[in-house]
Amino acid sequence: MRAVVTVIGKDRTGIIYNVSKILAENSVNIEDISQTVMHDFFTMIMLVDMTNMSVDFNILKAALEEVGETIGMSIRIQHEDLFNAMHTI
Amino acid sequence: MAMFKDVLETVRMIEKERLDIRTITMGISLLDCIDSSGAKSRQKIYEKITRLAENLVKEGERIENELGIPIVNKRISVTPIALIAGSSDDLNYVEYAKTLDAAAATVGINFIGGFSALVPKGFTKGDRILIDSIPEALATTNCVCSSVNLGSSKAGINMDAVKRLGEVIKETAYLTRDADSIGCAKFVAFANAVEDNPFMAGAFHGVGEAESVLNVGVSGPGVVKRALEKAQDASFGEMAEIIKKTAFKITRAGHLVGTTVAERLNVPFGILDLSLAPTPEIGDSVARILEEMGLEHCGTHGTTAALAMLNDAVKKGGIMASTSVGGFSGAFIPVSEDEGMIEAVECGALTFDKLEAMTSVCSVGIDMVAIPGDTPASTISGILADEAAIGVINNKTTGVRIIPVYGKDVGDTAEFGGLLGRAPIMPVNKNDCSVFVNRGGQIPAPIHSFKN
Known part of the structure; x- marks a missing residue:
């Protein structure tokens, strides 16, 4: 099962490090990353594979939100299905 | 993977533009809860609703979490109670409303619809009793919503029902006068009512519907x-x-x-x-x-x-x-x-x-x-x-x-x-x-x- 991680906020050092650390610790594999910085505003979207995930989805979600608060970014994780449903025919 | 801008569009819709799933409403048929004893019928109703909808709120919240899109309300609609209660000897159906209210509280939903009667062309005994019970039912319950279908393109308009419902609305307003007549906010009078509507206050589970569905x-x-x-x-x-x-x-x-x-x-x-x-x-x-x-x-x-x-x-x-x-x-x-x-x-x-x-x-x-x-x-x-x-x-x-x-x-x-x-x-x-x-x-x- 795959999910989309969205990270939005003011650019700073260590964003990818902090997010990918949580993912790695929970055996979540990153399949794709795209990011952009516009006017100091950082936006990153990760496609992750949760097949071998070692924790419950809710725990991973809470961990990501917690790290988001620490580094001052908004971090969301949502099942990929929602985006595919809304944007593909 | 959906394109970069598509993902951001969805996130923006949810975060900034209040995109949400307004309601998941479980429709439950109560036709097999009909009984000549009102008390027995109500017991069957309570058991059926709490059994079928036991996990409605839990699963709703789980999916809300996984997809990251809010599901604002979890609700239930049931077969119009006039059809269910009509076979009992009861002369007042307020107890049925209380049973629905209790079942709603048990499963943790915020509204249950179906304290309803369908009278586009005339009343049955059950329809009349139900309509008379609406004011007290709405005043003594929290989650129960009521509706009456009083006309259709096939049957015309039941003007006796129209007349009576004007009085019913006034009575409901009086009985809930301490809260700005809020009882009336839980009642809809329809023409051409739809049987699969998930929105309150007018949701009910039509007789043409399956045993249980999720709308x-x-x-x-x-x-x-x-x-x-x-x-x-x-x-x-x-x-x-x-x-x-x-x-x-x-x-x-x-x-x-x-x-x-x-x-x-x-x-x-x-x-x-x-x-x-x-x-x-x-x-x-x-x-x-x-x-x-x-x-x-x-x-x-x-x-x-x-x-x-x-x-x-x-x-x-x-x-x-x-x-x-x-x-x-x-x-x-x-x-x-x-x-x-x-x-x-x-x-x-x-x-x-x-x-x-x-x-x-x-x-x-x-x-x-x-x-x-x-x-x-x-x-x-x-x-x-x-x-x-x-x-x-x-x-x-x-x-x-x-x-x-x-x-x-x-x-x-x-x-x-x-x-x-x-x-x-x-x-x-x-x-x-x-x-x-x-x-x-x-x-x-x-x-x-x-x-x-």
């Missing part, structure tokens, strides 16, 4: 408004196209949620109702969409045309996105639940008569409108008859959810709180219609040809 109501007026904001110079054709595309995306999200919840609860997916349902929050208003099209205030000339286009475009986009579109699917215009409507009423732009005209082209009818508490029952019946006529003649659903706020008059405001919002009291026509209402009988079914 979904999606919303998203904020998303539509935002999409139109970006197209200031668009022509009507272009606006319709934008609304269709937006409705498509919203519907797809709803379809995904509905099918996923249904699968996990192991019940069939019923229908998806794509209705633009406002809330009192800023940025969640249908009136503001109409104003975005170029109207100074909702209610001015051009409003009906704007609403007609919006309603039609929403349907077209939604129908492309899901094969199971049902319910109302269009735009709701509940006054107290829409921040833009409230303002339009307060500044005098939106009048009762204009609202009535608007209901001829949109999903429902006179919805969440507060009127003076001293409005006679016959005037309310006149309003019901007018709305029913619009529905019956035009082959569409219309409903009336009107609140004659006890002790309040034009210039006052009724406060309902939460999603029900607040309503400035609107004046109604003071001329008498009691002779008309008192005639009784049936307005015959309309002709379905020679349409002009």
